[in-house]
Amino acid sequence: MVDAVLAETAAVQRRVRAVPARVVVYLLLAGCLFAELGYRQVWHRLVAGLAGLPVAHPTEAALTKARARLGPKPLRALFDLLRGPAATIADQVRWRGLLVCAVDGTTLTVADGAANLTRFGKHRGGATGGSAYPLLRLVTLVACGTRTVIDAVYGPISIGETGYARRLTGSLHAGMLLLADRNFAAGPLWTALAGTGAELLVRARTDRHGPRLPMLRRHRDGSYRSVFGGRPVRVIDAEISITTTAGPATGVYRLITTLLDDRRHPAAELIRLYHDRWEIETAYLEIKSSILGGRVLRARTPAGIDQEIHALLVTYQILRTAMCDATNSTLGLDPDRASFTIALHAARDQLVQAAGVIADTVIDLVGAIGRLVLDNLLPDRRLRTNARTVKRAISKYNARGPNIDRRTYQATIAINILAGSLTTDPEP
Numbered sequence: 001m002v003d004a005v006l007a008e009t010a011a012v013q014r015r016v017r018a019v020p021a022r023v024v025v026y027l028l029l030a031g032c033l034f035a036e037l038g039y040r041q042v043w044h045r046l047v048a049g050l051a052g053l054p055v056a057h058p059t060e061a062a063l064t065k066a067r068a069r070l071g072p073k074p075l076r077a078l079f080d081l082l083r084g085p086a087a088t089i090a091d092q093v094r095w096r097g098l099l100v101c102a103v104d105g106t107t108l109t110v111a112d113g114a115a116n117l118t119r120f121g122k123h124r125g126g127a128t129g130g131s132a133y134p135l136l137r138l139v140t141l142v143a144c145g146t147r148t149v150i151d152a153v154y155g156p157i158s159i160g161e162t163g164y165a166r167r168l169t170g171s172l173h174a175g176m177l178l179l180a181d182r183n184f185a186a187g188p189l190w191t192a193l194a195g196t197g198a199e200l201l202v203r204a205r206t207d208r209h210g211p212r213l214p215m216l217r218r219h220r221d222g223s224y225r226s227v228f229g230g231r232p233v234r235v236i237d238a239e240i241s242i243t244t245t246a247g248p249a250t251g252v253y254r255l256i257t258t259l260l261d262d263r264r265h266p267a268a269e270l271i272r273l274y275h276d277r278w279e280i281e282t283a284y285l286e287i288k289s290s291i292l293g294g295r296v297l298r299a300r301t302p303a304g305i306d307q308e309i310h311a312l313l314v315t316y317q318i319l320r321t322a323m324c325d326a327t328n329s330t331l332g333l334d335p336d337r338a339s340f341t342i343a344l345h346a347a348r349d350q351l352v353q354a355a356g357v358i359a360d361t362v363i364d365l366v367g368a369i370g371r372l373v374l375d376n377l378l379p380d381r382r383l384r385t386n387a388r389t390v391k392r393a394i395s396k397y398n399a400r401g402p403n404i405d406r407r408t409y410q411a412t413i414a415i416n417i418l419a420g421s422l423t424t425d426p427e428p
Contacts, residue, residue: 002026005077011070018056019066025074027063028307032315033348035292039063049354072303075310082317084150085143086324092334093145095273096265098177098199101150102280103168103184105139105161106288108154109296110305119302120156133296136305139164141171144179144279146335147286148320152313162189172196177259179277185211185256190229194258201257201274206237210254219262222417226256234260236267237418244409252418271415286340287316319343319369326370337377346372383411 002025006012013021031042040060047055058066085099093099107123109131110116116134123131139161140152151171153164161183172178174197184193185204194200204210213226213235223236236255241248255274259265288294291312299305323338346369350356355368366374 001078001081002074005074005081009071009073009077011074013069017066019058019062021070021074024066024070025078028067028070028075028311029315029318030351031298031308032291032312033344033351035295039067039298045352047354048352049357067304067307070307072306072310075307075314079152079310079314079317082314082321083152084148086146086148086321086335087328088146088324088335089328089331090145090333090335092336093143095177097175099175100144100177100179100273100276101141101172101198102144102179102277103139103141103165104181104277104280104284105137105164106284107135107137107157108288108292108309109133110136111296111298111300113300115301116299116305119305121158123157136309137161137164138309139168140280140283141168141178142280142283144276146320146324147279147283148324149283149313149317154309162186165189166192169193169196172198174198177201179274181277187211187229190256191231194229194231199258201255201259201270203274204235204254204256206252206254211256213254213256218419219267221262221267222419223262223267225260228256231258232260233258234262234267236270238267238271239416239418240271241414241416242411243414244411246409267417268415283316287312290340290344291316319347322347322367322369323373325365325367326373329366329370330374333377334380336381337379338373339376339378342373342376343369383413 002022006021006025011021019027027039027042027046030046031037031039034042034045037045038060040063043058043063085093085101110120110133112133120134120136122134135157136154137157137159138152138154141150142148143150151168153167155164165180165184166189169192172193176198178193178198178200180200180202182203182205184190185202190200190202204213211228213228213233215224215226215235217225219225219234222238223234226233226235234257236257237252238255239250239252241250253271255270257265257270259270297305297308299308319340323340323343324335327333327335327338350368
């Protein structure tokens with residue numbers, strides 16, 4: 001695949017080099033597995049298992065020039081080859097025949113420098129006057145059941161999530177059910193997303209800033225028919241109560257959906273299904289915390305950032321695909337039980353050992369990474385909750401102090417479909 005994208009993007013080296021183009025791609029992917037190291041140290045790990053073979057010993061400057069020669073196009077093309085929902089036999093990835101997906105955005109910190117600052121800019125405002133580093137906004141479309149990336153776009157922080165979401169419409173189609181948060185409940189965007197043929201399930205604000213949704217007809221399940229973005233929709237108003245040993249908490253929620261048949265798609269099931277939107281937040285946690293460890297991206301130019309972002313997405317997708325291949329080997333095994341951390345560290349070990357660099361005639365779909373994943377499965381997910389707190393404030397003056405209750409609690413949920421007028425009290 002690497003050779004194919006290098007040929008497609010005309011990035012194959014024109015003369016024999018100590019670090020040919022294919023190896024530079026490997027270096028960029030290895031750099032994502034060892035985000036805490038400089039590329040020179042990454043190179044040492046890349047060749048650590050090749051003892052006795054003649055290998056190059058490039059300098060830091062040589063590696064920098066090699067990455068610049070390669071450019072971002074091969075990594076973009078490689079991501080295009082790999083992106084998409086992972087093939088899986090698990091029932092959890094679909095709901096009533098629809099592939100459950102989510103769209104949302106996050107921010108990544110990039111190296112501070114004139115070129116990056118010009119392209120991406122810093123977050124302005126706030127008590128501290130803004131962010132210390134330039135930021136980029138990343139918006140992805142993720143398959144919730146496997147947390148694989150279907151598509152992704154990124155750019156300056158000055159453009160909002162909904163602006164980037166329009167660029168993802170080409171990856172939406174009939175047979176998908178898209179989950180999104182309140183930022184995406186905007187009429188023009190709704191029209192664009194619904195026009196792809198995908199079904200939508202989006203939360204909406206319930207205060208005076210929320211969309212106007214006139215009640216046209218009440219359904220038996222408590223939902224009602226309305227119009228939004230020029231299209232017929234169903235609206236579900238519900239009161240959700242969460243009870244733990246710390247006490248109860250209640251909130252009022254409103255969902256808008258293009259699924260108009262209340263018998264085939266009951267309101268109570270849609271409310272429970274909407275919780276799957278949090279799978280995209282877990283995917284961002286795996287990218288930003290497990291892989292990057294909260295670090296600033298290395299590249300100091302926009303072209304380098306483009307290269308590094310796509311290498312990061314490719315690495316994440318490869319790991320997720322390996323995890324799905326492993327869980328597919330056991331009938332009925334939920335992909336949720338595969339540990340991303342186990343897969344990540346197993347991949348690091350495989351790279352340092354240069355394991356499997358010589359192709360075999362037997363295809364092992366589970367592989368060493370998959371076997372470690374299967375040997376260290378996570379327990380079935382339990383319903384747990386904790387209070388929303390500021391754990392790492394931008395300013396020390398906004399911190400909540402050392403006595404924050406960081407525990408999670410086993411919880412029970414009660415759902416009450418509201419058939420009357422919806423309250424617009426502030427949410428807890």
